[in-house]
Amino acid sequence: MKTAIITILLLVVSNVFMTFAWYGHLKLSVSGISKNWPLFAVILFSWGIALLEYSFMIPANKMGFKDNGGPFTLFQLKIIQEVITLTVFTVIAMLCFQGQKFQWNHAASYLCLVAAVVFAFLPNK
Known part of the structure; x- marks a missing residue:
């Protein structure tokens, strides 16, 4: 159980960095900080953050993978990671990008992802 929790926490931290690597430059551009940066500078900036991701x-995938002694199959790790990605993205988008609205169809798509998690963890027979 401890390995599962550490794996999930590492995935959350990773996804915070990933969200800022992928979308942080948009916020910097809107705020005028990177508006005139050339594309290669934006890419290098994002890669720097992605290195932290x-x-x-x-380590999260290595530790959490069943074949390395972890609790999760490869598919379970991926499903967990996707749900964490969207959860972290939603929180950051709502906090940093004030004009973005969470709508009913977003909630419906997230419920489908929760269903994906349930299906991924059903025992195989």
Whole structure:
């Protein structure tokens, strides 16, 4: 159980960095900080943040993978990661991008992801 919790916490931290690597430059541009940056500078900036993402994602997957003694199958790890990604993204988008609205169809799609998690963890017979 401890390995599962550590794996999930590492995935959460990883996804915070991932969200800022993928979307942080948009916020910087809107606020005028990186508005005139060339594309290669934006890419390098994002890669720098993504390095931090990988510093948490790789250990999480290594530790959490069943074949390495962890509690999760490869598919379960991926489903968990996707749900964490959307959860972290939603929180950051709502806090940092004030104009974005969470709508009913977003909630419906998230419920489908929760169903995906349930199906991923059903025992195989």
